[in-house]
Amino acid sequence: MEVGQAIRLKRAVREFDAEPLLEQALRAILNAGRRAQSAKNRQAWHFIVLRNRQTLVELAKLGNYASHLSGAAAAIGILTPNPDERWSIMFDAGQAAAYMQLAAWDLGIASCPATIYQTEQARQLLGFPADLHLRVVFSFGYPADPGVLTAPPRPGGRKPLSQLVSFERWQDPLP
Numbered sequence: 708m709e710v711g712q713a714i715r716l717k718r719a720v721r722e723f724d725a726e727p728l729l730e731q732a733l734r735a736i737l738n739a740g741r742r743a744q745s746a747k748n749r750q751a752w753h754f755i756v757l758r759n760r761q762t763l764v765e766l767a768k769l770g771n772y773a774s775h776l777s778g779a780a781a782a783i784g785i786l787t788p789n790p791d792e793r794w795s796i797m798f799d800a801g802q803a804a805a806y807m808q809l810a811a812w813d814l815g816i817a818s819c820p821a822t823i824y825q826t827e828q829a830r831q832l833l834g835f836p837a838d839l840h841l842r843v844v845f846s847f848g849y850p851a852d853p854g855v856l857t858a859p860p861r862p863g864g865r866k867p868l869s870q871l872v873s874f875e876r877w878q879d880p881l882p
Contacts, residue, residue, distance in 0.1 A: 716859075784833065
């Protein structure tokens with residue numbers, strides 16, 4: 708799949724088939740995240756892969772809209788240093804997340820982010836050290852409806868560029 712096509716078609720999917728991810732697909736997703744650019748090449752992230760069903764079910768309880776984690780074939784949490792230290796920490800984590808999601812989509816694997824609000828409970832569940840923080844976990848799996856992978860975007864789903872872009876000065880319209 709071309710990158711542009713993946714960007715145009717990619718959507719959040721919250722319902723997954725029960726089929727486990729192929730190991731080589733999971734590694735390809737992780738490698739995509741590893742290859743993401745980061746400020747000063749710090750690579751200030753650590754990815755934690757979760758496949759144990761009970762862990763996924765428990766983790767799904769730690770975010771307001773995280774229930775999709777419980778049905779995923781796998782989830783990947785992005786652990787970072789304290790995001791309050793510098794703005795680039797979350798920007799870099801977002802780059803890694805986007806790379807992983809696009810790589811997954813290219814492999815026919817869907818994903819969806821879940822914000823983790825109960826961070827200390829997540830630390831207890833997953834056992835990561837106090838100097839790392841978990842704010843987001845991504846569910847991954849083959850979609851319950853494989854047709855979502857090739858379905859055209861829904862009309863009206865995105866704002867037009869004219870509402871989102873200014874040229875040179877605030878609210879100067881698209882040429």
